[in-house]
Amino acid sequence: MTSADAGGKQLTAKDFSAGEARWCPGCGDHAILNNMRNLMPTLGIPRENFVVISGIGCSSRLPYYLDTYGMHSIHGRAPSIATGVSINRPDLSVWVVTGDGDALSIGGNHLIHALRRNVNLKILLFNNQIYGLTKGQFSPATKPGTITPSSPFGSLDHSFNPLALALGAEASFVARTVDTDRKHMMEILAAAAAHNGSALVEIRQNCPTFNHGERAVTADTSVPTPADGPIRLEAGSPILFGADSQWAVLRDAETGDLKLGRSTEKGVVVHNPRSTSPTYAYALARIADTEPELAPIGVYRAVERPSFDNQYQDRLADARAGGRGDLQDLLTGNDSWTVPARS
Amino acid sequence: MTTELEQPDPRVRRLKGVVIRFAGDSGDGMQLTGDRFGAQAAEAGNDVATLPDFPAEIRAPAGTVGGVSSYQLHVADHDITTPGDQPDVLVAMNPAALKATLKDLRPGGVLIVDSGAFNVRALEKAGYDSDPLTDGSLSNYILHAVDLTGLAVGATEGLGLKRKDAARTKNMFALGLVSWMFNQPIESTVAYLEKRFAKKPPEILAGNLASLRAGVDYGDTTEAFAVSYEVKPAPLPPGTYRHMRGNRAIAFGLVAAAHQAGMPLFLGAYPITPATDVLHELSKLISHDVRSYQAEDEIAAIGAAIGGAFAGMLAVTVTSGPGMALKSEAIGLAISLELPLVIVNVQRGGPSTGLPTKTEQSDLLQSLYGRHGEAPLPVLAAQSPADCFNAAFEAAQIALERRTPVILLSDSYIANGSEPWKVPDVSELPDLGIEFATEPNGVGKDGKPAFHPYKRDPRTLARPLAIPGTPGLEHRIGGLEKADGSGEISHDADNHDLMVRTRQNKVDGIEVPPLEVDDPSGPPGFGSKLLVIGWGSTYGPIGAACRLVRQQGLAIAQAHLRYLNPLPANLASILAAYDTVLVPEMNLGQLGGLLRMHCQIEPVGYTQTRGLPFRAVELAAVFTRLVNDLEDGAAALSTEDIKAIGGTGKVGRSELGSEKNK
Amino acid sequence: MPYVVTSPCIDVKDGACLDECPVDAIYEGARKLYINPNECTECGACASACPIGAIMLDLEVPKPERPFVKTDKEFFSKALPGRDEPLGDPGGAKAAGKIGVDTPFVAEFQAAE
Ligand SMILES: Cc1ncc(C[n+]2csc(CCOP(=O)(O)OP(=O)(O)O)c2C)c(N)n1
Ligand code: SF4
Numbered sequence A: 001m002t003s004a005d006a007g008g009k010q011l012t013a014k015d016f017s018a019g020e021a022r023w024c025p026g027c028g029d030h031a032i033l034n035n036m037r038n039l040m041p042t043l044g045i046p047r048e049n050f051v052v053i054s055g056i057g058c059s060s061r062l063p064y065y066l067d068t069y070g071m072h073s074i075h076g077r078a079p080s081i082a083t084g085v086s087i088n089r090p091d092l093s094v095w096v097v098t099g100d101g102d103a104l105s106i107g108g109n110h111l112i113h114a115l116r117r118n119v120n121l122k123i124l125l126f127n128n129q130i131y132g133l134t135k136g137q138f139s140p141a142t143k144p145g146t147i148t149p150s151s152p153f154g155s156l157d158h159s160f161n162p163l164a165l166a167l168g169a170e171a172s173f174v175a176r177t178v179d180t181d182r183k184h185m186m187e188i189l190a191a192a193a194a195h196n197g198s199a200l201v202e203i204r205q206n207c208p209t210f211n212h213g214e215r216a217v218t219a220d221t222s223v224p225t226p227a228d229g230p231i232r233l234e235a236g237s238p239i240l241f242g243a244d245s246q247w248a249v250l251r252d253a254e255t256g257d258l259k260l261g262r263s264t265e266k267g268v269v270v271h272n273p274r275s276t277s278p279t280y281a282y283a284l285a286r287i288a289d290t291e292p293e294l295a296p297i298g299v300y301r302a303v304e305r306p307s308f309d310n311q312y313q314d315r316l317a318d319a320r321a322g323g324r325g326d327l328q329d330l331l332t333g334n335d336s337w338t339v340p341a342r343s
Numbered sequence B: 001m002t003t004e005l006e007q008p009d010p011r012v013r014r015l016k017g018v019v020i021r022f023a024g025d026s027g028d029g030m031q032l033t034g035d036r037f038g039a040q041a042a043e044a045g046n047d048v049a050t051l052p053d054f055p056a057e058i059r060a061p062a063g064t065v066g067g068v069s070s071y072q073l074h075v076a077d078h079d080i081t082t083p084g085d086q087p088d089v090l091v092a093m094n095p096a097a098l099k100a101t102l103k104d105l106r107p108g109g110v111l112i113v114d115s116g117a118f119n120v121r122a123l124e125k126a127g128y129d130s131d132p133l134t135d136g137s138l139s140n141y142i143l144h145a146v147d148l149t150g151l152a153v154g155a156t157e158g159l160g161l162k163r164k165d166a167a168r169t170k171n172m173f174a175l176g177l178v179s180w181m182f183n184q185p186i187e188s189t190v191a192y193l194e195k196r197f198a199k200k201p202p203e204i205l206a207g208n209l210a211s212l213r214a215g216v217d218y219g220d221t222t223e224a225f226a227v228s229y230e231v232k233p234a235p236l237p238p239g240t241y242r243h244m245r246g247n248r249a250i251a252f253g254l255v256a257a258a259h260q261a262g263m264p265l266f267l268g269a270y271p272i273t274p275a276t277d278v279l280h281e282l283s284k285l286i287s288h289d290v291r292s293y294q295a296e297d298e299i300a301a302i303g304a305a306i307g308g309a310f311a312g313m314l315a316v317t318v319t320s321g322p323g324m325a326l327k328s329e330a331i332g333l334a335i336s337l338e339l340p341l342v343i344v345n346v347q348r349g350g351p352s353t354g355l356p357t358k359t360e361q362s363d364l365l366q367s368l369y370g371r372h373g374e375a376p377l378p379v380l381a382a383q384s385p386a387d388c389f390n391a392a393f394e395a396a397q398i399a400l401e402r403r404t405p406v407i408l409l410s411d412s413y414i415a416n417g418s419e420p421w422k423v424p425d426v427s428e429l430p431d432l433g434i435e436f437a438t439e440p441n442g443v444g445k446d447g448k449p450a451f452h453p454y455k456r457d458p459r460t461l462a463r464p465l466a467i468p469g470t471p472g473l474e475h476r477i478g479g480l481e482k483a484d485g486s487g488e489i490s491h492d493a494d495n496h497d498l499m500v501r502t503r504q505n506k507v508d509g510i511e512v513p514p515l516e517v518d519d520p521s522g523p524p525g526f527g528s529k530l531l532v533i534g535w536g537s538t539y540g541p542i543g544a545a546c547r548l549v550r551q552q553g554l555a556i557a558q559a560h561l562r563y564l565n566p567l568p569a570n571l572a573s574i575l576a577a578y579d580t581v582l583v584p585e586m587n588l589g590q591l592g593g594l595l596r597m598h599c600q601i602e603p604v605g606y607t608q609t610r611g612l613p614f615r616a617v618e619l620a621a622v623f624t625r626l627v628n629d630l631e632d633g634a635a636a637l638s639t640e641d642i643k644a645i646g647g648t649g650k651v652g653r654s655e656l657g658s659e660k661n662k
Numbered sequence C: 001m002p003y004v005v006t007s008p009c010i011d012v013k014d015g016a017c018l019d020e021c022p023v024d025a026i027y028e029g030a031r032k033l034y035i036n037p038n039e040c041t042e043c044g045a046c047a048s049a050c051p052i053g054a055i056m057l058d059l060e061v062p063k064p065e066r067p068f069v070k071t072d073k074e075f076f077s078k079a080l081p082g083r084d085e086p087l088g089d090p091g092g093a094k095a096a097g098k099i100g101v102d103t104p105f106v107a108e109f110q111a112a113e
């Protein structure tokens, strides 16, 4: 299904473009914007029903460049504002654009609660593992030991794993994609859009200005290297990777943990994002902790859980089934008395 | 008992008014008892003002002074504005309650105590060395030591109640007794209890009713209570009335505003004393299209409200001081977005956690200035429990009409206090409907029709609102400065200066009703030399004190501010017409400082932050002293003078920014 | 509004842009480099990397160079000389390898003397 304007004309990426993006040349945000402009007209949602709400950061400038309803709000609070829009207006498609600092640091509280409630928001977390807008300080997603202007001797903070965090917050849809893989991102964003409830998509994003994704190259052929990536998750398929599918995600028979190894070994995992227990998705998310360059991309978890919005609207509909309450009756109550006019 | 009038029946004495306080342990049901007594009195046609007082800690140890909960009522046959200064009648359910409240009882007043609760252990917990019921220390009062607990247990015998549950009905026994004393019908309380205990085991209702009736019978048959009292109905203007608490009135005012605007009401809130009851009230009203949402914190609460406003709801957030502090960044966003939003601050003692259950009006300057940048918004204050309805309605009206966040100030005193409220006729409420944009109002850079969110109404400077879902009006708003008109991001210096001034002009341009002065002795400049001006919940005590002053044949003028921003246009000229302007405040002189800044006058402050409202007699003493001094040509009242006449506040120029403190 | 490689690139093919493109959307013909307009994310990294200023946003291409907007498009949408199928959107230049031919327009292009 595609979007059309009032005259029935099919809308295109151009109809969703507003202004010229002002990010640094080479910034991964350009790719995400481009994909959003191309995706939105294909979702079958009228343009006026999209609302995109962001916080503060380089990433959070995105709404200005999309010709939909939008709000560039304050640092970390976009999920709460978007909640106020979404639960009141089930007719709208509400998206949140946030950065790793915006979502995981100052706005961590709002993120987990939006996910826990399963508000019908599509949350795009642009993860460049750095505070871009404030010129490159470490964020909660930065690897420990990273040298930045505010950590000249290396950062001490243990980092958050955004997907593990989202799974811990009971998110019903959790996925990861990367700025450089257009096709993959489009698929993931479309899947997120189709999900009823909160969808958290971590988009690994390059910040050439402050955090150029330098990739470690190793000559050791006994372990998988970043060049063997990315590890793609396909529902129902064994998780294999490498040019000749020589590598796989394996389940350790003893501990039940997931690890990387040769696809010829025992215990190759078949991907199931609909597993009722979040334990599997959590174990999968943890691979990014030990193999940051090989963090699997795809849908980690997609399960059905009643959305806050639906329940909220059902309540309202039930309460109004007998007609809107009479204001005069409410104000007068059943404990009032009358003072008669004096004669 | 204030003044005694003619006495037709020797067993019934007529009173102009009486102040009663029920005090007990927080588990003794004193709030319910007081509430019911007030409702009965109001239904009997009296004017009633109430003041509940809760312990700060929800579970302070039982039987200790810290755990005492009380409820004071002023019942009168005339229009009253305060719950009274000193109780004429005190009901103390245990030694701790007696210890905590006896100092307030008028000498010679009636004291009813539950002698059944005065055992050695309880006396010790309350900190008594000897039993006050027997050691003669209560000889100044008319003491009725009644075994309320024992009588309640006796009354419920045979109903199948456990001893503990039977003892718990002692508050109903006390209510029955006091109802008898003041000749009040208990029927409405019977009906109330039937509803309240409908879902409980039947013996609970039976027990409470039995105790209530036993209390009435006890008064009727006991020699000790030879005389009962009656307060004649107050001459209220004709109409339908209801006993109304401030927090409920705020909820109703907001619902009425949403109704009159034809919009759903959306509340984003996080629980905080003493504002929580507004959340509770609104949460019940789902059938009136009230959508309440309990967020994870105060920031998320206002965030959701901002989202709701953007989506076309009448949006509200309700909180108290600590929550206001958290919301300030988001309030700045709402000012920049120019979205309608009502922010209710039910004030309590601060700073920090401060005195959560006590009253104070110390957030005035925070409301006016507590944000970064030039961030003006309208600020209103409610002056009494029933007035909260109108104040909330007006706050919503301004927010909608001007597309701005509005702060409505209430405080713990009027939030929990109650008085008769004249139920408005809905058909007479004004229409608050606003029109959302449906058509482009400008031309985009590409030459095509576009929506310009900051193209304003030239008269009100309000911007047009286009809600999501409206085809062709897609646009972005945000906290970054926007170009006048088009709403594009703008870093232009002249544009920012223009936008800052425009936002200020928009708020300054709100038409505020002129300030009215109450002075029977003449208009400003021709009557009294002293004007007392206040804002918020001091209205009641100031008004009562002015009446006391006038009863002595002295002239005094009273004015009260509903709008703290913008201030009424005639304010400065009115203030200039008086020799002395006195500003009583439950803070260190915030309004006083504001008047100095805006009106170039030198007001005298009378301030206290004791967690309690001003007492009318105390204010009257201060006012009288000042009026007399002015007549003598020397107005030089000092804090020492105040102490000498029994006052607790501090006098002087407003303590904020005054020369004396430099 | 993709970026476009214009005439100065012909027979120069410096290649600095190839390393900068975050989505690997710049393909190598025989005489010139071509940006896939569907894969380009308009990030501008190539334009700032090009030492001779040959790359610009399509809307900013000056009139005499306008044919290059068309030719960059056609490099992918029409079958190139010697091929049956158009190149399409391969999704990565490295994987696609050197294409080795040009559009007829570029193949015949004569720089103004
Ligand atoms: C309350 C507040 N604190 C701090 C800032 C400064 N600030 C702006 S963006 C930012 C970090 C953004 O990092 P991230 O969310 O990762 O976004 P990125 O720029 O990397 O896309 C900070 C600290 C702010 N705008 N507001
Ligand atoms: S600083 Fe980094 S994240 Fe921000 S625009 Fe530049 S490249 Fe992108």
Ligand SMILES: [Mg+2]
Pocket (backbone or CB within 6 Å): A057, A099, A100, A101, A126, A127, A128, A129, A130, A131, A132, A139
């Ligand atoms: Mg970042």
